[in-house]
Every structure is written in C-alpha cells, then in structure tokens.
Amino acid sequence: MNRASLHFLLAALVAIALPLFMRSGTLASEVLIFAMAAAACNLLLGYTGLLSFGQGIFFGLGSYAAGLTLLHTSLPLGVALVLAAIAGAVVATGVGWLSIRRQGVYFVMLTLAFSQFFYFLAYTFKDITGGDNGLLNIPRPAIGPFSLGDSWAYYAFVAMLFLIVFAALQRVASSTFGCTLLAVRDNEERARAIGFPVRNFKITAFAISGAVTGLAGALHALLIGVAPLSNIEYHMSESILIMTIIGGSGNLFASVLGAGFYVIVSDLLSSIWPRWLLLLGGLLIVVALFMQKGLWGLIERLVVALPMGRRSAIKSPIESPIQPESEGRGI
Amino acid sequence: MSTQAPILATEKLGVRYGSFLALSDVTLSIKSNTIHSVIGPNGAGKTTLFHALTGRVRASSGRITLNGQDITHVSDDKRVPLGIARSFQVTSLFQNLSVRENLRLAAQGRTPLQALAPWRGVDPRSQALAVADEVMERLELTHVSDRAAGELSHGQQRRLEVGMAVAAKPRLILLDEPTSGMGIDDVEAMKALIRDLGRDHTVLFIEHNMGIVMNISDTVTVMRAGRVLVEGPPAVVRDDPEVRRAYLGNMITGDLA
Ligand SMILES: Nc1ncnc2c1ncn2[C@@H]1O[C@H](COP(=O)(O)OP(=O)(O)O)[C@@H](O)[C@H]1O
Ligand SMILES: [Mg+2]
Numbered sequence: 267m268n269r270a271s272l273h274f275l276l277a278a279l280v281a282i283a284l285p286l287f288m289r290s291g292t293l294a295s296e297v298l299i300f301a302m303a304a305a306a307c308n309l310l311l312g313y314t315g316l317l318s319f320g321q322g323i324f325f326g327l328g329s330y331a332a333g334l335t336l337l338h339t340s341l342p343l344g345v346a347l348v349l350a351a352i353a354g355a356v357v358a359t360g361v362g363w364l365s366i367r368r369q370g371v372y373f374v375m376l377t378l379a380f381s382q383f384f385y386f387l388a389y390t391f392k393d394i395t396g397g398d399n400g401l402l403n404i405p406r407p408a409i410g411p412f413s414l415g416d417s418w419a420y421y422a423f424v425a426m427l428f429l430i431v432f433a434a435l436q437r438v439a440s441s442t443f444g445c446t447l448l449a450v451r452d453n454e455e456r457a458r459a460i461g462f463p464v465r466n467f468k469i470t471a472f473a474i475s476g477a478v479t480g481l482a483g484a485l486h487a488l489l490i491g492v493a494p495l496s497n498i499e500y501h502m503s504e505s506i507l508i509m510t511i512i513g514g515s516g517n518l519f520a521s522v523l524g525a526g527f528y529v530i531v532s533d534l535l536s537s538i539w540p541r542w543l544l545l546l547g548g549l550l551i552v553v554a555l556f557m558q559k560g561l562w563g564l565i566e567r568l569v570v571a572l573p574m575g576r577r578s579a580i581k582s583p584i585e586s587p588i589q590p591e592s593e594g595r596g597i
Numbered sequence: 598m599s600t601q602a603p604i605l606a607t608e609k610l611g612v613r614y615g616s617f618l619a620l621s622d623v624t625l626s627i628k629s630n631t632i633h634s635v636i637g638p639n640g641a642g643k644t645t646l647f648h649a650l651t652g653r654v655r656a657s658s659g660r661i662t663l664n665g666q667d668i669t670h671v672s673d674d675k676r677v678p679l680g681i682a683r684s685f686q687v688t689s690l691f692q693n694l695s696v697r698e699n700l701r702l703a704a705q706g707r708t709p710l711q712a713l714a715p716w717r718g719v720d721p722r723s724q725a726l727a728v729a730d731e732v733m734e735r736l737e738l739t740h741v742s743d744r745a746a747g748e749l750s751h752g753q754q755r756r757l758e759v760g761m762a763v764a765a766k767p768r769l770i771l772l773d774e775p776t777s778g779m780g781i782d783d784v785e786a787m788k789a790l791i792r793d794l795g796r797d798h799t800v801l802f803i804e805h806n807m808g809i810v811m812n813i814s815d816t817v818t819v820m821r822a823g824r825v826l827v828e829g830p831p832a833v834v835r836d837d838p839e840v841r842r843a844y845l846g847n848m849i850t851g852d853l854a
Contacts, residue, residue, distance in 0.1 A: 437716060437718075441714070441715050441716060441717050441718055442705065442711065442712040442714070442717055442718070443714060443715040445698065445701075446709075448691075449691050449698075449702050452692060452694060453690065453691050453692070455689060456685075456690065456761070457691075459653065459674075459683065459689070460677060460682070460702060460703045460761060461675075461706030461709050462674055462706055462709045463675075463709060464674070466713060467713065470715065474715060
C-alpha cells in the first residue's frame with residue numbers, strides 16, 4: 267500500500283472512530299471541520315512554505331456566505347456550501363495575489379493586515395453580518411429525504427465531505443502541481459530559474475486553500491446555527507495555524523491529528539480550568555523547541571522505536587525526497 | 598560558423614546595483630552552436646552578465662535579443678521556454694528533493710503550465726522523467742538517483758547543478774563556473790561534458806580554469822570592471838598584450854588544442 271492510501275485509510279478510521287469514542291456529535295463534527303481547515307492551511311505552510319495568517323478570513327467568509335444564502339434565499343444546502351467555497355477561493359486569490367508580492371516577514375505581516383481588515387469589515391457592516399452578535403438562526407435544511415437535524419446525522423454528512431475533501435487535497439498534493447509547490451518551498455529562486463512562474467503557483471495554492479477553508483467555515487456555521495464574528499477574527503487564523511503546526515506540517519494527515527488534538531483537548535481543559543490556553547501556549551513552545559515535526563513526528567518516532575515498526579518506518583514527504591512514481595510517494 | 602546569425606546578442610547592456618554600475622556598455626554576440634567563454638577577474642561582472650541574460654536582474658540600459666527577438670523585458674521564468682537555461686556559480690538545488698526529482702522539475706520547467714493543473718498526477722512515463730533519467734546517465738548520477746540533493750558530495754552537487762541546465766534542453770546553455778571547487782578528475786569530466794554539450798547546444802560559460810577555456814572555446818570574451826576588454830579566438834586573446842597586462846599575466850598555462 268502506498269503512503270497516500272495509508273493516510274486516507276487513517277483519515278477514514280478517524281471519521282469512523284470519532285462516533286465510537288465521543289459523546290457529542292457536535293464536538294466530533296467540529297474535529298473534522300477543523301481538520302479540513304488545518305489540512306488546507308498545511309497546503310500553504312507545509313507544501314508551499316507560506317505562513318498565512320489569512321485562514322480565518324476564508325473561514326469566516328465561508329460562514330457568512332453559507333449563512334446569508336440559507337437565511338435570505340431558498341437555495342439548497344449544497345449550493346450554499348459551493349458558494350462558501352467560491353467566496354473563500356475568490357478572496358484567497360486576492361489576498362494571496364497581493365501578499366506574495368512580499369516575502370518572509372513582510373508576507374506574514376500582509377496576511378495579518380488582511381486578517382484585521384476583514385475582521386473590521388465584518389464588524390462594521392452589522393446589517394449584513396450581525397456584527398458582534400453574529401448571523402443568528404441559520405437553518406440546516408434537509409438534503410433530499412435526509413434530515414440533518416440530529417447532531418450525528420449532521421456528523422455523517424460532515425464526515426462524508428471531509429473524506430472527499432481529504433482525498434482531493436491528497437490528489438492536489440501529489441500532482442505535478444503539488445510537487446512543484448514542494449520545489450518552491452525548497453528553493454524559490456531555482457524554481458523560477460528553471461521556468462516556473464512561481465507566483466501563479468502560490469496564488470493557485472491560495473485559491474485551493476481558500477476554497478476548502480471557506481467550505482469548513484460554512485460547515486461550522488451550520489453546525490452551531492450561527493456565523494459568529496469570532497469565525498473571522500484574527501484568533502481563528504491563529505487557531506488554525508496552531509492546529510497545523512501541532513499536528514506537523516509534513517503531510518496532510520498530520521493536520522487531522524493536530525485539529526483533533528486541539529479541539530478535543532481545548533474542550534476537556536476548558537471545562538476543568540478556565541486558564542487552559544496557558545497550557546496550550548506551553549505545548550506550542552514544546553513543539554517549537556523539541557518536536558518540530560509535530561504530533562505526526564512523535565508518532566513516527568514511536569513507530570520506529572517499536573520492534574515491529576522498524577521496517578515500515580513512515581517518512582513524511584518533506585524530510586524524505588519524494589519519488590515521482592506513485593509507489594512510495596509522500597502524502 | 599562565423600557567417601551564422603547570432604543566437605544571442607546584447608547591445609550596450611548595463612546593470613546597476615543601486616548606484617554601483619556592475620555592467621556597462623556590454624555588446625556581445627554569441628554565435629549559434631559555438632562554445633563561448635567569459636573570463637575575467639573576480640568582480641568583473643561575469644555573473645551579473647549571466648543574471649541579466651537570464652532575466653534574474655533587470656537591465657538598466659541596453660538591449661538583449663534572442664534569435665532576433667527582443668527579450669530585454671521578458672521575465673526570467675518566461676525565458677526558459679524560449680530556450681535559455683543556466684547553472685549557478687553558487688550551487689542552488691532543491692536540497693530536500695531527490696536528484697531525479699530535481700532534474701524532472703528542471704525538465705518540466707520548459708512547459709511549466711502543464712504543472713499548474715492540480716488534478717494531474719506525475720505520469721511515470723512522462724517526458725520530463727525520461728529526460729531526467731537521460732541527464733542522470735550523462736552526468737553519472739544514476740546511482741544517487743533517489744538521494745536528496747543536499748546529501749550529495751560537493752562534486753556530485755556541482756554536476757547536478759550543471760544537469761539542471763542540461764535538463765531544460767535549451768538552445769543556449771549558460772554555465773557559471775561549472776568546475777569551481779571540483780577535484781582534478783571531475784574537472785576533466787566536466788571539460789569533456791562541456792565540449793560534448795557544444796554539439797547540440799550553444800554554450801556560454803564562465804570559467805577560471807584557463808586549460809579548459811583555451812582548449813575548448815571557439816570564442817573568448819575577457820571582462821574587467823563591468824566592461825568587455827577583448828574578444829576573440831583563444832589564440833588571439835591569449836597573446837593580446839592588453840589582456841596579459843590587465844589580467845592574465847602568465848596565468849595561461851593550458852595548451853591550445
Ligand atoms: N546583488 C548585488 N548587489 C550589489 N552589488 C553586487 C551584487 N551582485 C554583485 N555585485 C557587485 O557587482 C560586481 C560584479 O559582481 P559579479 O557579477 O558577481 O562578478 P564576477 O562574477 O565576475 O566575479 C562586484 O563588484 C560585486 O560586488
Ligand atoms: Mg561570478
């Protein structure tokens with residue numbers, strides 16, 4: 267079995283296992299929704315080398331787009347989700363197009379500035395977004411004969427979309443396009459010197475990342491019935507980045523781990539201790555200092571340490587050179 | 598050969614870094630299917646000339662034409678499909694990617710828009726892979742095909758650096774000090790390779806090793822302080838009193854072929 271299929275299988279196992287181990291369908295849905303957002307973030311961070319603080323923009327816009335569609339039109343749920351993905355992609359294209367004009371710190375600063383800009387935009391246009399209160403009472407219409415009213419029914423719907431999105435992102439990551447992104451991340455100057463219009467590749471990566479993040483934002487709004495202002499806040503960008511980094515930026519499944527860990531641990535800790543964010547900060551410091559490959563890297567090390575696992579040591583595509591054949595390719 | 602139209606020509610080319618004039622009034626004519634070398638002391642502007650020809654730095658004055666087409670304002674990535682490829686003086690590889698993947702990317706760079714399709718997988722029978730395999734064979738890198746470029750020895754990295762230019766199958770290939778830091782055996786192999794490349798490409802190369810320069814070049818351009826000092830066949834350049842005085846002294850040790 268190649269690595270892509272293995273990771274897809276792991277993602278499917280997560281989707282199946284969550285209902286068995288979790289009591290709340292809402293929390294389980296949240297895990298998969300953020301897994302999508304984190305994987306989309308990883309396409310930029312892990313594959314293209316772009317640290318984007320703009321992910322919250324796309325997430326929030328997805329929430330608003332779906333909410334507005336369902337509140338003000340009688341269009342079906344599917345259309346609302348597609349519109350959310352399009353909104354995410356379009357705005358990501360614009361944000362990406364402008365931000366990648368600068369590199370390094372200035373690129374990061376630009377994405378941060380956009381994040382603030384869109385937050386204030388949402389805050390200012392209260393008539394459309396509901397401002398501080400958010401967009402309330404977003405319905406969750408049935409899809410044909412299937413009602414999504416029950417939280418586990420909705421989970422099943424989210425899980426299906428999650429697997430489709432995950433497979434699509436895997437496809438993107440292993441395409442010639444994805445391989446070129448890895449090259450851009452590795453050595454942008456050389457990528458340009460051998461003929462790749464690097465900007466177009468980065469913008470396309472932004473567009474794809476924005477579409478998936480917008481979809482995730484829409485699913486989140488439907489989950490809680492509200493498109494809150496916090497979905498477009500700077501803090502959302504930060505959370506998505508933290509999930510991605512904690513999981514490990516080497517492969518897409520790592521982001522699923524990161525999101526799962528973040529959502530579940532946040533939920534546990536917040537009920538025990540209101541200052542739980544402190545612990546999360548501490549964990550982030552540990553990751554940055556000692557386990558830069560994140561949770562995935564940790565699991566990798568454990569697998570290698572097991573006598574049985576030695577042979578099948580799993581490597582992420584970024585530390586190990588990828589083979590262009592389908593066998594043994596990373597992701 | 599001398600009657601042929603030039604593949605590449607520059608007219609009073611100038612490049613500024615801030616207020617520093619690194620290149621001024623460089624008028625060059627590179628004839629098709631020749632091996633043309635550029636020599637000169639460090640800081641003469643040789644690498645800057647390559648940067649300007651490949652579009653990595655913008656010309657601040659003058660014109661560059663490729664096969665008669667004005668490419669002065671064409672961006673660097675768009676010059677590759679037009680048939681220009683280069684290697685760098687300071688090795689610049691995809692350190693974390695395998696040798697084969699480095700070369701596949703370099704071969705793909707000629708048709709970069711094909712790689713912009715996020716749904717298209719890497720076809721194991723693709724032409725780019727075939728080219729990568731062919732170049733590895735030619736540069737004796739096949740045995741390290743799957744190793745990350747960053748793990749190669751210095752000599753292997755320098756060969757791969759040249760291979761990156763070869764894989765683009767350019768009409769004009771620019772090599773910036775291809776033998777720098779190489780051991781004697783590798784230098785001989787590189788010399789043979791450059792001569793060999795001269796059969797199907799036009800080669801423009803910067804080199805400090807006079808043995809190679811005088812031996813395999815059809816034309817030699819001597820630069821100093823951002824300008825062309827002398828240009829001509831090796832025998833003429835070698836005996837030019839001004840060149841001797843200005844730069845070469847008794848450095849010319851190589852035999853004329
Ligand atoms: N990016 C740059 N910014 C400012 N000055 C530069 C830059 N690159 C090169 N130079 C200067 O331009 C001159 C020519 O450099 P270069 O083209 O590298 O020479 P050569 O390759 O002949 O040794 C040198 O004086 C060098 O210091
Ligand atoms: Mg130089």
